[in-house]
Amino acid sequence: MIRISHLYVSYRSTFSDVEAVTNASLTIAKGTIAALVGESGSGKSTLLMAILSLLPPGTLVKGKIIFDGEDILQIPESKLNRIRWERIALIPQGAMNSLTPVLSVGQQIREILSFHNGIKGLPAERKTAELLDKSGLPSSVAGRYPHELSGGQKQRASIAMALACDPDFLLADEPTTALDVITQGEIVSTLSKIVRDTGMGMLLVTHDLPLATSVADHITVMKNGLIVEQGSTEEILENPHHVHTRELIAALKVLEGGNSN
Amino acid sequence: MKSWKRWSFIALFLIILTAIAGPFLFGTDPENPMAPPFSKPVWLDRDAPLTRILELTEGETTKTFKSKGDPPKQFRLKGRIRFEGTPVKATLVWRTPREEILLEDLSRYSDILIDLDGRDITFKLNIGLSAFDNAMDKLMPAEGEYSLYIESDVPVASAELTATLEGGRWGVLGTDQRGRNVLYLFVMGIRVSLIVGISATLIASMIGLSMGLLSGYAGGFTDSVIMRSVDVLLSIPILPILMALAGIWGKGLWQLVLILSLFSWMGTARTVRSLTLTLRDACFIENLRALGAGTPYILARHLLPETLPLLLANIALGVPGAILAEAGISFLGLSDPRVISWGRMLHEAHSFGAFTTGAWWLLLPPGLGIAFLCLIFLDIGKFLEEMVDPRLKGGNDK
Amino acid sequence: MKNYWIKRIASAFLVLGVVLILNFLLFRMMPGDPVSSIIDPRFSPEAKEQLRKIYGLDLSLSRQFILYAKQMITFRFGISFLTQRPIWEELSSRIPNTVALLGSALILSAIIGTLLGIKAALNRGTVIEKIVLWGGAVSFSFPSFFVQLILLMCFGYLFPIFPLRGTISIPPPTGAMAAVADYIWHMSLPVISLVLLGFGGWALYVRNLMVKVLGEDFILMAKAKGLPSHNIIWGHAFRTILPPVITIFLLALPGIVSGAVITETVFSLHGVGRFLLESVTGHDYPAAGAAFYLLALLTIMSNLIADLAYGFVDPRVRFERRGKR
Numbered sequence: 001m002i003r004i005s006h007l008y009v010s011y012r013s014t015f016s017d018v019e020a021v022t023n024a025s026l027t028i029a030k031g032t033i034a035a036l037v038g039e040s041g042s043g044k045s046t047l048l049m050a051i052l053s054l055l056p057p058g059t060l061v062k063g064k065i066i067f068d069g070e071d072i073l074q075i076p077e078s079k080l081n082r083i084r085w086e087r088i089a090l091i092p093q094g095a096m097n098s099l100t101p102v103l104s105v106g107q108q109i110r111e112i113l114s115f116h117n118g119i120k121g122l123p124a125e126r127k128t129a130e131l132l133d134k135s136g137l138p139s140s141v142a143g144r145y146p147h148e149l150s151g152g153q154k155q156r157a158s159i160a161m162a163l164a165c166d167p168d169f170l171l172a173d174e175p176t177t178a179l180d181v182i183t184q185g186e187i188v189s190t191l192s193k194i195v196r197d198t199g200m201g202m203l204l205v206t207h208d209l210p211l212a213t214s215v216a217d218h219i220t221v222m223k224n225g226l227i228v229e230q231g232s233t234e235e236i237l238e239n240p241h242h243v244h245t246r247e248l249i250a251a252l253k254v255l256e257g258g259n260s261n
Numbered sequence: 262m263k264s265w266k267r268w269s270f271i272a273l274f275l276i277i278l279t280a281i282a283g284p285f286l287f288g289t290d291p292e293n294p295m296a297p298p299f300s301k302p303v304w305l306d307r308d309a310p311l312t313r314i315l316e317l318t319e320g321e322t323t324k325t326f327k328s329k330g331d332p333p334k335q336f337r338l339k340g341r342i343r344f345e346g347t348p349v350k351a352t353l354v355w356r357t358p359r360e361e362i363l364l365e366d367l368s369r370y371s372d373i374l375i376d377l378d379g380r381d382i383t384f385k386l387n388i389g390l391s392a393f394d395n396a397m398d399k400l401m402p403a404e405g406e407y408s409l410y411i412e413s414d415v416p417v418a419s420a421e422l423t424a425t426l427e428g429g430r431w432g433v434l435g436t437d438q439r440g441r442n443v444l445y446l447f448v449m450g451i452r453v454s455l456i457v458g459i460s461a462t463l464i465a466s467m468i469g470l471s472m473g474l475l476s477g478y479a480g481g482f483t484d485s486v487i488m489r490s491v492d493v494l495l496s497i498p499i500l501p502i503l504m505a506l507a508g509i510w511g512k513g514l515w516q517l518v519l520i521l522s523l524f525s526w527m528g529t530a531r532t533v534r535s536l537t538l539t540l541r542d543a544c545f546i547e548n549l550r551a552l553g554a555g556t557p558y559i560l561a562r563h564l565l566p567e568t569l570p571l572l573l574a575n576i577a578l579g580v581p582g583a584i585l586a587e588a589g590i591s592f593l594g595l596s597d598p599r600v601i602s603w604g605r606m607l608h609e610a611h612s613f614g615a616f617t618t619g620a621w622w623l624l625l626p627p628g629l630g631i632a633f634l635c636l637i638f639l640d641i642g643k644f645l646e647e648m649v650d651p652r653l654k655g656g657n658d659k
Numbered sequence: 660m661k662n663y664w665i666k667r668i669a670s671a672f673l674v675l676g677v678v679l680i681l682n683f684l685l686f687r688m689m690p691g692d693p694v695s696s697i698i699d700p701r702f703s704p705e706a707k708e709q710l711r712k713i714y715g716l717d718l719s720l721s722r723q724f725i726l727y728a729k730q731m732i733t734f735r736f737g738i739s740f741l742t743q744r745p746i747w748e749e750l751s752s753r754i755p756n757t758v759a760l761l762g763s764a765l766i767l768s769a770i771i772g773t774l775l776g777i778k779a780a781l782n783r784g785t786v787i788e789k790i791v792l793w794g795g796a797v798s799f800s801f802p803s804f805f806v807q808l809i810l811l812m813c814f815g816y817l818f819p820i821f822p823l824r825g826t827i828s829i830p831p832p833t834g835a836m837a838a839v840a841d842y843i844w845h846m847s848l849p850v851i852s853l854v855l856l857g858f859g860g861w862a863l864y865v866r867n868l869m870v871k872v873l874g875e876d877f878i879l880m881a882k883a884k885g886l887p888s889h890n891i892i893w894g895h896a897f898r899t900i901l902p903p904v905i906t907i908f909l910l911a912l913p914g915i916v917s918g919a920v921i922t923e924t925v926f927s928l929h930g931v932g933r934f935l936l937e938s939v940t941g942h943d944y945p946a947a948g949a950a951f952y953l954l955a956l957l958t959i960m961s962n963l964i965a966d967l968a969y970g971f972v973d974p975r976v977r978f979e980r981r982g983k984r
Contacts, residue, residue: 052883054879054882054883080885081885081886081887082885083885084882084883084884084885085883085884085885086885089883090880090883092876092880092883096876096880097875097876097877098876098877098879098880099877099880100877100880100881100895100898100899101877101899101974101975102898102899102901102902102972102973102974103894103895103898104974111886111890111894112884112886115885115886115887115890116885145974145975147974147975161884489673492670493673493674493677495910495913496674496909496912496913496958496959496962497674497677497678497681497913497955497958498913498914498916498917498954498955498958499913499917500917500918500920500921501917501920501935501950501951501954501955502681502685502951504920504935504936504939505685505686505939505947505951506685507939508939508940508942508947509685509686581799581800585802588802588804589802589803589804589921592802592804592921592924593920593921593924593936594936594940595939595940604802607802607804607805607808610808611804611808611925615812616811616812616815616816616823619812619816619817621809621812621816621817624805624808624809624812625809627805628801628802628805628806628808628809631801631802631805632797632800632801632802632805635799635800635801636796636800639796639799639800
């Protein structure tokens with residue numbers, strides 16, 4: 001269980017501090033998918049990066065992020081490196097340049113296996129093939145370099161990488177942006193299937209409410225750094241409190257109406 | 262626009278001023294020996310006596326000075342004395358606080374050439390010493406007033422005498438292996454560096470500009486030929502070619518300029534080509550072509566002005582390279598020995614004894630001069646580059 | 660991939676061809692009698708006639724060139740005007756010195772420059788970064804020979820730690836160990852001077868590239884993976900900038916080889932560069948041509964090696980043409 005309570009994050013800028021997250025509290029349980037929905041700039045990605053303690057140096061963070069009874073914000077770097085990826089893994093934005101361009105996909109997965117699990121040589125290669133298969137890629141992709149892969153393939157490679165250490169939680173930061181609609185659907189269904197099969201927990205950060213409602217158990221809506229709505233998917237769809245959520249849902253209904261015609 | 266406040270512009274202006282005014286300030290020919298070879302600068306080694314030069318010019322018959330009595334290393338007296346008639350009795354006298362020493366008997370000569378040296382045995386014997394004594398001990402024994410004068414029964418028509426009391430220190434920057442004034446040589450060196458640096462880069466940029474425009478605009482075969490030659494020229498060590506050409510074609514300043522520019526246009530050509538390529542397909546050029554504008558017209562009226570600011574920055578940034586190349590060739594001794602340049606000064610210091618005499622002060626002025634001039638042009642280039650592309654401002658991070 | 664090798668090797672041959680043509684024209688197409696520039700005017704008529712035959716001066720220009728190219732490729736450079744000895748004999752004893760000088764200077768400045776550049780990129784705004792920025796400025800604006808002359812004056816004359824000139828002591832020391840130590844002693848100052856001149860530019864490039872790459876998404880990802888910083892810096896960041904670093908090395912290579920002439924002159928080393936200078940000043944054209952050819956060959960070969968290394972470190976080589984080279 002990851003429990004975020006009263007989290008404040010502010011970035012230092014030349015003129016004044018900019019508060020990106022204000023008093024956010026959020027819980028992600030194992031075996032569930034929580035979605036964090038908001039427009040760009042609403043602070044949702046900042047919140048996600050705070051969980052891995054990966055905010056740029058100089059950022060001010062207040063509050064608590066309790067994982068396994070410990071506050072992630074207080075854990076020293078060396079111990080953090082054991083929580084990162086082994087317990088909590090990250091699936092980056094599809095648009096991000098998140099694979100090292102000069103290393104093959106296989107090299108990058110094996111590096112993780114070797115450092116975190118001590119698996120090397122042939123077993124590592126077998127495990128790599130297995131991971132790629134799980135995320136829907138042929139094992140030949142292991143020998144490929146990032147520039148040889150399509151956007152969807154890169155994202156699947158990122159998923160394979162995230163699964164390398166069988167983490168307890170997956171943090172997915174807009175995993176489908178910059179992908180075409182069909183690939184988006186495939187990636188999301190692969191992800192939710194993996195989460196349901198393995199019983200891990202996932203935090204899905206997205207600006208896409210329909211996507212969130214289709215997979216998530218709980219939804220949190222953020223706007224301008226504030227959490228404006230929180231609840232189970234059904235609750236939110238049926239009885240939204242905040243104006244912003246209502247607008248989002250109204251837009252969703254229009255779209256669905258359009259689709260049914 | 263605060264461009265004029267930038268230090269490099271002020272420094273360049275002052276340097277050009279010095280280069281122009283230099284020869285007038287010193288008066289004489291820089292090749293003239295001014296003081297003994299390898300004299301130290303006056304600010305160095307303060308215990309050593311200064312090199313003192315006494316000159317008797319038109320009409321003067323006496324020269325007096327005060328000394329602390331630290332004997333210089335050598336004494337030399339050279340010149341010519343003419344009388345208005347033939348004197349029955351005439352003498353050239355050196356008066357010390359202790360005695361009067363007869364340096365030369367001038368009697369019965371109406372016109373006499375003087376050439377005395379403290380190390381000469383005859384001179385020592387003449388002033389009453391043995392061949393093994395040090396003449397300086399007798400000539401400058403103690404603190405007090407000294408004078409050099411001519412006594413005769415006939416008026417002196419003209420006396421041009423130079424007495425050199427060599428102490429090992431002379432001038433602001435000392436003297437070189439031929440006794441020339443290093444400060445003067447340094448000032449003269451500015452010209453060569455500026456002329457060669459700027460004109461070689463200008464010519465090279467013109468070549469580079471035409472090559473780049475041609476390559477970028479024409480494309481196809483022309484482009485690949487030009488770009489391949491650029492690649493090849495950039496992967497050959499150029500200095501040996503420059504050396505060979507300088508050795509064969511003669512060593513004049515303008516030959517050097519030509520040689521340098523022939524082998525340094527490649528970078529400009531590349532930059533101009535890539536800019537031309539991006540501009541060639543820009544909308545306004547397409548429109549011009551649709552309006553029926555010919556290639557020469559587009560090149561001259563639109564592409565050229567667009568590339569010009571970049572070219573200007575390129576020229577400024579290219580000057581240090583040309584200055585360094587010229588200095589390098591001169592340092593290797595492949596420049597005209599009659600032309601004073603900073604590279605030549607270092608060459609002479611290296612080959613003619615600066616290292617056996619430890620005359621390190623001969624190295625600093627030309628070397629620092631080159632470096633300073635290069636830094637000035639780098640700064641101007643950076644400034645121009647920032648004007649072309651304001652994103653470059655504020656650090657070189659990205 | 661195969662295409663890449665073929666292209667690189669072909670371009671090496673192209674450069675070699677251009678060098679041969681340049682060399683041929685440079686020393687043969689001079690003003691005045693072409694014969695006098697190739698054959699020492701002081702030789703007897705019979706000797707001249709014989710040399711004419713060797714150089715094929717009575718043949719057509721294209722035939723002459725083919726003959727010349729053959730001689731160059733097989734290292735038959737002819738007789739030196741100055742020493743009257745075979746040029747190859749003169750050169751062969753000098754090649755190891757030049758290679759040792761440039762090789763060790765390059766390796767040392769690459770290592771020091773890379774380490775400092777990375778350190779500077781990781782510690783922005785510290786003293787190390789300032790040193791790197793200034794070191795870079797110095798190496799771009801100070802004439803190499805000036806820095807070397809100052810070093811020589813300081814450590815050869817004022818504080819005589821190193822010898823003033825030469826490659827070995829005269830008389831040479833006896834014993835293999837002593838000879839090696841003597842050689843290293845003589846080569847130290849030249850190598851140190853080249854490293855001092857070289858590391859700044861190197862460090863500056865590495866720093867700029869590192870600063871850029873450290874801001875990339877995949878570095879943040881590597882941190883998210885919990886990898887130790889050593890892996891991130893070397894395995895991801897430095898590994899990514901390795902191709903451009905090699906490209907910069909390639910661009911600097913001709914200048915480095917040119918530097919041999921100046922360094923060997925300042926320190927009076929027994930090398931190819933100083934031989935070139937002596938030949939040029941002594942109007943010994945065949946010898947100068949041979950020395951230039953050897954220096955160019957050295958450049959071409961190092962270039963080819965670096966090209967091959969580039970092919971190994973940059974996976975994109977298989978598909979794309981290299982950007983700006």
